[in-house]
Amino acid sequence: MTKTEKILNAALQLIIERGLERTPMSKIADKAEVGMGTVYKYFKDKEDIINAIYVSIKEEEAQLVFVNNGHNPDVRATFMNYYGRMIDYFLDNTLKFNFISQYAFSPIIKTTTQKKAMSQFYHFDDHYRKGLEENLFKDIKAEHMTFFVFSAIAYWIKAANELHIKIDETYKTVLLQMAWDAIKK
Amino acid sequence: MTKTEKILNAALQLIIERGLERTPMSKIADKAEVGMGTVYKYFKDKEDIINAIYVSIKEEEAQLVFVNNGHNPDVRATFMNYYGRMIDYFLDNTLKFNFISQYAFSPIIKTTTQKKAMSQFYHFDDHYRKGLEENLFKDIKAEHMTFFVFSAIAYWIKAANELHIKIDETYKTVLLQMAWDAIKK
DNA sequence: ACTCATAGACTGAATAGTCATTCAGTTTTT
DNA sequence: AAAAACTGAATGACTATTCAGTCTATGAGT
Numbered sequence: 001m002t003k004t005e006k007i008l009n010a011a012l013q014l015i016i017e018r019g020l021e022r023t024p025m026s027k028i029a030d031k032a033e034v035g036m037g038t039v040y041k042y043f044k045d046k047e048d049i050i051n052a053i054y055v056s057i058k059e060e061e062a063q064l065v066f067v068n069n070g071h072n073p074d075v076r077a078t079f080m081n082y083y084g085r086m087i088d089y090f091l092d093n094t095l096k097f098n099f100i101s102q103y104a105f106s107p108i109i110k111t112t113t114q115k116k117a118m119s120q121f122y123h124f125d126d127h128y129r130k131g132l133e134e135n136l137f138k139d140i141k142a143e144h145m146t147f148f149v150f151s152a153i154a155y156w157i158k159a160a161n162e163l164h165i166k167i168d169e170t171y172k173t174v175l176l177q178m179a180w181d182a183i184k185k
Numbered sequence: 186m187t188k189t190e191k192i193l194n195a196a197l198q199l200i201i202e203r204g205l206e207r208t209p210m211s212k213i214a215d216k217a218e219v220g221m222g223t224v225y226k227y228f229k230d231k232e233d234i235i236n237a238i239y240v241s242i243k244e245e246e247a248q249l250v251f252v253n254n255g256h257n258p259d260v261r262a263t264f265m266n267y268y269g270r271m272i273d274y275f276l277d278n279t280l281k282f283n284f285i286s287q288y289a290f291s292p293i294i295k296t297t298t299q300k301k302a303m304s305q306f307y308h309f310d311d312h313y314r315k316g317l318e319e320n321l322f323k324d325i326k327a328e329h330m331t332f333f334v335f336s337a338i339a340y341w342i343k344a345a346n347e348l349h350i351k352i353d354e355t356y357k358t359v360l361l362q363m364a365w366d367a368i369k370k
Numbered sequence: 371a372c373t374c375a376t377a378g379a380c381t382g383a384a385t386a387g388t389c390a391t392t393c394a395g396t397t398t399t400t
Numbered sequence: 401a402a403a404a405a406c407t408g409a410a411t412g413a414c415t416a417t418t419c420a421g422t423c424t425a426t427g428a429g430t
Binding site for chain 1: 405406407408409
């Protein structure tokens with residue numbers, strides 16, 4: 001694991017567990033087993049770390065969601081694949097999921113960061129357009145559809161975490177069906 | 186406006202515009218036109234203010250959503266009323282909406298605060314149960330339905346804000362229909 | 371109606387502490 | 401041996417919180 005990764009991991013864990021205000025840079029350095037100076041070698045400042053974490057998670061997520069992409073011509077099947085994998089990713093990476101949920105709306109995340117993160121998901125636009133062409137979807141904007149489904153999944157998992165409900169395959173299927181019914185014409 | 190309200194308003198505005206780390210208590214006091222000591226008379230500390238803002242918004246939201254409640258026996262019509270008013274509330278109160286979006290997932294919000302906020306929305310449970318009895322809904326947990334619809338609306342508005350899209354009545358109807366289709370059996 | 375004593379509300383400068391950031395020096399790599 | 405990576409104590413700012421003192425509202429006594 002590179003020092004950069006060590007720092008990002010340490011910061012992620014501390015920030016989620018204790019909150020941003022209560023995680024000084026020194027704690028991040030300690031947990032990453034790295035000197036303070038090293039942190040500042042790789043990152044401009046604290047906010048830079050937050051933004052880097054955000055992008056790295058979104059990149060990892062995209063990588064997983066779009067693996068083996070582009071072979072299935074069926075719009076519904078593709079939908080289930082994409083979002084099924086997204087659910088899996090977030091269920092397997094609770095810390096990262098919490099981070100995204102918390103900072104997606106925060107002013108700490110710069111516009112450029114948000115754009116960079118979003119750009120990973122351009123496949124969604126293709127998928128959406130295809131669905132529109134086949135007259136499968138309601139008449140809404142692509143971004144809105146993406147947001148809608150992501151948010152549904154996000155809060156779903158959040159609720160499950162809080163209520164200590166286990167999301168099994170059956171439940172996952174219901175969730176995916178709900179999302180599909182929502183956008184389906 | 187009471188001092189408490191002045192302080193909450195000032196804090197809300199500063200925190201959303203500048204971020205929590207960048208809003209010292211002194212700035213909150215200044216903006217509220219109040220001495221530092223007064224802030225600490227009404228609130229234990231900074232986190233206490235955040236929690237108080239959270240609850241106050243949720244109370245205001247609930248009040249609006251459930252106004253004239255309980256007269257309509259039609260489950261779908263009730264659904265549209267509730268969530269239609271919720272959309273209106275958030276469209277009319279961007280600052281408050283942003284605050285809730287940002288802190289709903291934050292560890293700063295205490296469990297007791299979250300519970301207190303949630304308890305305002307018990308009408309949703311009744312509504313949900315009624316829908317289940319009439320065999321209108323998919324077989325999911327009440328909390329999940331509530332979360333699902335709220336989140337859909339939240340991110341929808343967030344997306345609209347970011348993409349500078351105006352949400353008019355037609356678009357609002359589509360959003361409500363999506364949410365309904367999602368939970369409908 | 372008018373003191374004025376008292377409680378409570380209010381103030382903001384001072385305190386006490388925290389923490390982001392730097393940099394002179396050390397270690398490792400090339 | 402030169403460059404690059406690394407270290408962490410020291411610096412310099414900043415800010416949450418306190419508290420000694422001031423102001424204001426209340427109402428009992430005249």
